[in-house]
Amino acid sequence: MVKLTIPEIELMSPGHTGCQGCGATIAMRYALKALGEKTIVSIPACCWAVMPGVWPNNCMRVPLLYTAFETTGASISGIKAALRALGEEDVTVMGWAGDGGTADIGMQALSAAAERNEDVIYVMYDNEAYMNTGIQRSGATPLGAWTTTTPVGKTKFWERRPKKPMVDIVAAHKVPYAATLSIGYPEDFVKKMKKAKEISGFRFLHIYSPCPTGWKSPPQYTPKLAKLAVTSRAFPLYEVEEGIYRVTMKPKKTPLKEYLMLQGRFRHLTDEDMKELERDIERRWKELLLKEEMTAKLEELNE
Amino acid sequence: MVRMLLTGNKTTAYSAMRSRVQVVSAYPITPQTTIVEHIAEFIADGLMKAEYIQVESEHSAMAAAIAASNTGARAFTATSAHGLLLMHEMLHWATGARLPVVMVNVNRALGPPWSVWADHLDSISQRDTGWMQYYVENNQEIFDTVIMAYKVSERPDIMLPSMISQDAFYLSHTVEPVDIVEQEVVDNYLPPYDPPYRLDVNNPAGFGSLVMPNHYYEFRYKIAEAMEKAKKYIKEAAEEWYEITGRDYRGLLDCYRCEDADVVLFGAGTMMSTAKEVVDWMRAEGKKVGVARIRVFRPFPGEDVRKVADGAAAIGVMDRAYGFGRGGAFFNEVNSALYNHRNRPPTKNYIIGLGGRDVKPRHIRAIFNDLLKVKDEGLDEEFRWFGLRRENMPEEEI
């Protein structure tokens, strides 16, 4: 028999309307493999609000509630409360929002759900801009990126601020689990998703999901880019469990330039610009390692 | 029956308890605040078994109520004024999703300038959201209407949300005797929520997906159709409640001495109780006046309005809100119901009581006298800002 490294079960059907090489569809496929059939998903406005298909078609083999852009945190709270009221406690509830729906317009409902420690999983699938509306900048757009609202132009108007650190922000709410996942590492992805499923309370998962359409990258490079983002430290894989940071992958460093130059959205960057990005990324990496070192001491408190 | 002295807000909390709501998601706002406090107390004391979500905003309150309702639980919330406006997007959502969420709104003025007092512009601004809208005149009616509203909303062929509006402070903070109908009686009247569709892991489906223009139109028509059908069911639900309690809400329009009235005054909310009192006084003086209280604004009781017009020589409409650019909403709706009707008496709009300004019996009397003048001499003006502070203001307007 074939030995598969991730579960064989498929709860996402083919025939969805995601673009060629869409990272967000790979993310959903893995998430449902890990969570299984007893899962209810709530999806706000984002690419995934369209990708399941035009009514009556639906690629999701689990119940799905579409909700308004800024409401994911509230929507999953309402589903979970109703399930408790109905005595259906064994169902996993997952919110599935994009980076704009999470880091920008959905931040308030997310923060409130995290603060209440709602017994739900909140996923931010991150393609680093408003892709469904056509590549506008979001709070998760990285330093240096071109988008349609941060065009390069003659004045180098490209994105000047680093990504909003969503895992840190949610972890600061003292939730039991927050982690970063990448579609480039399916086994780690499924492992974290399954771990999240077993924890009760608020769980936040930040999934890196490349977008060929918005990143101006060849569709076949989607997993490759996801892996390069991790190895170049642009998107480190780590988890925060009860306040304790743990970097789950410390790969051999690959040059940031290799990652950037496969994407049209960074094509305008000079070597000098890329050095600026590299400095920012290295600083964040060191900060992460310090957090890991510092919070390790909390282990004693937990015992 | 247990007769208790209760504020409108505590009555509202009792109505949620007796309706056995399963999920409450609410956010505090003056003057709704004590509703959510009382519900929280009921839950804390074990008197009410419901999940209470302490959301961070009204927008989330409605989003969570919608999600809970779609999961198969009976959902309830309450709000007021700016809170209701913040919900606006989700009000449309509840309708499109065809979910029987019930909400009590405490009618309050909108800022700026800040005002916490009675005014109908908050709920009038939600007119086109597809919610059934009830306006009540006393605390008993709040209790009765919440229970009846669930009954209508949850019908499998209706599945639309309901909003019950009560006037800030006049009801929310005023104590009145209220009969709290026993739980078993309410249970008999209102069975547990049994939704025709819900999020179910054993029967997975997607709710609210993208629809192309080839069918969106039909889904909208179905909402319109259900709203129209609801008129009949609202009356049926009231009939059944009348048989149990003897309290009569069988008309979408609550007509008081309209049958032989020369002039009829329309309006909604607590000021209509005052108007009924004035009708009795003026009738004693031989003046044939009547009152038509708009108890249900959505669906709009157009047929009933026409019936009233058949007998009246002049119609006045009081609006506790103004639609800037073209008169009060109740006035405009009464007019639109009459335009294609054979009998069209002159109609006049009285803008009154905005921002909680008291509507006194002498004001209503002056309005009736003004209407009797319209009957005899014809219409002088369409819109009158009654009681507008000005030089040489007539005594009866102060």
Add this chain to the structure above:
Amino acid sequence: MIPYDKLPHTPIASVNSVVVKTGAWRTFKPVINYEKCIRCMICWKFCPDVSIRLEDGSSYPAQSERIKETIKEAPVIDYDHCKGCGICAEECPTKAIEMVPEEK
């Protein structure tokens, strides 16, 4: 077109999207050279369109007979749904998948 009185209250989507043949989007199609295939199923793992099925592999060659004996399944492309993104070809460790232009 469905008449309005045959529609549900609200769009409830329950038709499996397999009815949507997204294979029509393709400009390049992946072709597996089974003689190079080691049955690692990495192509299956990364497919965003769930368009690589694990089927009985007995009728397909493999890189070695030993592989065929130990692993009964082979990856088979579902051309009804494959959009031709090329991830499988890019990720294949033995370069057993080639992207060839669609003939239309």
